[in-house]
Structure formats: structure tokens, C-alpha cells
Amino acid sequence: MDFLINVGLPLSLAIIMLSLGIGLEIADFRRVLTRKYAFAIGAFCQVVLLPVVAFAIAYLFGLPPEIAAGFMLLSFCPGGVTSNILSKLAKGDVALSVTLTAIISLLSILTVPILAAWSVGHFLGEQAPDVSIAGLALAMFLITTLPVAIGVTIRSFARSFALRIDKGLSTLATTLFVLIVIAALAGNWTVFAENLGTMGASLVALNVMLLLLGLGLGRGAGLSWQETKTISIETGIQNSTLGITMAGLITGTATGFSVLALPSAVYGITMYAVSIPFILWYRSR
Template sequence: MDILVTVVLPLSLAVIMFSLGVGLVPADFRRVAERGWVFAIGALCQLALIPLVAYLVIMIFGLSGAIAAGVMLLALCPGGVTSNVVSRLAGGDVALSVSLTALISLISIVTVPLLVGWSVRHFMGESAPDFSVTSLALAMVLITALPVAIGMGVRALAPDFANRAEPGLLKLASALFVLIILAAIASNWDLFVENFASLGPALATLNIVTMLGGLMIAAALGLTRAEQKTISIEVGIQNGTLGITLAPIIAGVASGIPTIGLPSAIYGVVMYLTATPFVLWLRRRAS
């Protein structure tokens, strides 16, 4: 189990982020400037709407301690490669989805350590683990930003190879996502069973409210249907693998997945149950 926490989890997340980088080109970042208004809406929804809804969900469902801090950790994580795949399935703006994922992943290197530090102290009080915000930020650079940069470098130096490898890498990333979720649940099976009845509805509410909220905000501000779908999915689909991977670093453990990572693991299950019918409904909406 020590190997799972110290090696397998970080390496798996790095592979997932590398697969994101292989699909990126400089034009994806130029879109941020060219479509500034759209990106501003998406970024604000991800950086403000999700944590706000998560905090309200914690209060409404009476969550506390490490579980509450874990919900906030999940809410502060950016969308991952999964959101890009789901956006494609929903008929959204895939280029916008990829660019938003990349942009927010970079911003999260600053926002996640700072806000997680506050969340842990706020919800766990005296039992809060003593961890370094700087060390957490450095860990995020190593397991998110660096693999993305390497992936982009591979595409720039060997575009033909990147084009051939990208489909396989996306499949591998999806498989690793599922394996990380299953491993986290298995290592905390008793906690999973004990908390699913309360956490399941809370996380389903978080997922549904954020997806609907992102959709309504994008529609109210005049974005196209494809952009609305993408904003909704980027806001609603969180990178639970990042939450699970950061949890041991925050809790300072080297074996097993700590309680603070449990919401991210359960969310990986709940997300599919709630997002699937929502995506099917989005597909039926006019483009």
C-alpha cells in the first residue's frame, strides 16, 4: 500500500496530465486571448462557483472534519482529461474544453495549496495536519504542470508520433482514472461504506448543482449552445484523481488513502451516475 501512495498514484496522475499535454498546441492557449470573455466566464465558474456550492453543500448536509475538508479539496481541483472527453460526447466546444482544462490546471498550482490550507484549518481545527503549502504547490508542479509541459514538448518535436499516440494515451488516462478511484475506495472500504449514505447525496448534489449552474450562467451571458455545454461540464466534472493523489501529501501519510481523499474517491463513482443522464440530455439539446 505504501507503493500505491508514494509511487503509483503520483505516477498515474502524471501520465494522465501527460496525455493532456500531448493533445495541446500553442493555439490552445492563444484562444484564451482571442475568446477572453468566454474563458473569463469558465474560469470564474470553476474558481468561484464550485467552491461556493461545495461550502453550501457541506453546511446543508452537516459534514465536518476531514470529510468536509475533503469535499473542499475536490471542489478546488480543476477539471481533468475526463471533462474533455465528456464535452466531446455532449456535443460541446471541445477546443474550449481543452484550453480551459489546461488554463485552470496551471492556475490551480497557486489556488489549490492556498485554499486547501484554509479549508483544512477551518474544518479540522486542532486535528488539522501540519503540512507545507509550498511543498503542496511544488508537488502539484511535478505531477501536473511538468507532465503537461513534457507532453506539449513531445507534440512540438514529434507531431506525427503525438497524433498516433494520443488516442491510446486517452484510453490509458481513462483506465488509470478508474483504477485510482477503485484503489482509493478499496483502501478505505470501511470508511466508504460508513460514509456513502451521507456523502453520496451530498456529492451528487454538488455535481448536479454545479453543472446546472454553469449551464444557466453561460446561457444568461449569451454564450453559444456548444459553449454552454462545455462550461457546464468543465464546472461539474472535477479531477478527482488529483484530490486522491494530494490527500496523502496533505495528511502526511505513506500508507493507505486518508479520510480527506474519500470524497474524491466517492465522487468518481457518483459523477458517472449523475453526469451520464445530464450529458444525454445535453446531446438532445439543439446545437
């Protein structure tokens, strides 16, 4: 388990972000300038709306402090590759999805450390570990931003090679993620079992509410149906691997997974069960 925590966890996230970068082109970043309105709606949903809703649900469900802090960590995470795949399956606006994922993932190096430090201090109070915002930002740069930059560079200068390794990277990242989720649940089985009912219900509620809010906001803003489907998915789907990694970095746990990682680990399972009905409905329209 120590190997999974110290090596497998950051490696898995780095591979996931490298895979994201491999699938990106410079045009995906330039698209922000030509689709400002749709991007602004999606960015607002991810950066502002998502944490606000998560904070409200954490209080409404009366989550224990460590679980609530982990719940908030999850809400600060961008969509990741999963949201791009689901947007494609839903016949949404994949280009918009990719652009949102790319930009918000890069911005997370600034937003996540600050928000994470605040949420841990807010929910854990005097028992909160010392959180180094600069240290978190550096760690996030090394395991998220840098792999994305490397991936984009490879895609730009060796496109055929990038296309060949893309599928293999995604498979490897998925395998590592599954192992990490299993280990996170096994390492905190007692806490997991005691809080499964409340935590599971709160995560499902968060997922459903965000998918619906993204849908409603997209329609209300007058976006196209394809754009609206993508906004809904980008709002409701988070990179749970980043949430688990952040939990480990904050607590400095070396001999077991932090309790703060549980919401992200459980979400890594429940998000598929919740999102599949939405994806099927979106795909049929």
C-alpha cells in the same frame, strides 16, 4: 497498497496530465486572447463558484470534518481530460473546453495549495496536519504542470509521435485510476460505509447543482448553446485523481489512503452516473 499510494497515485496523475499536454497545442493557450468573455465565464465558474457551492453543501449536509475537508479538496481541482471528452460527446465547444482545462490546470499550482491549506485548517481545526503551501506547490508542479509542459512540447516538435501514443496514455491512466479508486475505498471501507449515504448524496447534489448553475450562467451571459454546454460540463466535472493525490500529500499517509481522499474516490464513480443524462440531453439538442 503502499506501492499504489507512493508510486501508482502520483504516476497516474502525471500520466493523466501528460496525456492532457499531448492533446494540447500552443493555439489552445492563445485562444484565451480571442475568446476572453467565454473563457472568463468558465474560469469564474471553476475557480470561484465551484468552491463556494461545495462549501455551502458541506455545511448543509453536515459532513464530518475530514470528509468535508476532502470535499473541498475535490472542489479546487480543475476539469482534466474527462471534461474535454464529455464536451465532445455533448457536441459542445471542444476548443473552449480544452482552453479552460489547459489554463485552469496550470493556474491550479497557485490556487490549489493555498485553498487546500485553508480548508484543512478550517474543518479540522487543531487536528489539522501542518500543510506546507510551498511543498504542495512544488509537488503539484512536478506531477501536473511539468507533465503538461512536456506533453505540449512533444506535440509541438513530434506531432505524429504524440498522436500515436495519445490513446495508449489515456488507457494506461484510466486503468491506474480505477485501481487507485478501488484501493482508496477498500483502505477506508469502514469510514466509507458509515458515510456513504450522506457523502454520496452530497456529491450527487454538488454535481447536479454545478451542472445546472453552469448551464444557467452560460445562458444568462448570452453565450452560444455550444459554449453554454461546455461551461456546464467544465463547472460540474473535476479531476478526482488530483483530489486523491492532494489528500495523500497533505496527510503524508504512507500505509493507507487518507480519509480526505474518500470524496474524490467516490466522486470518480458518481460523476459518470450524474453527468451521462446531461450529456445525452445536450447531445440531442
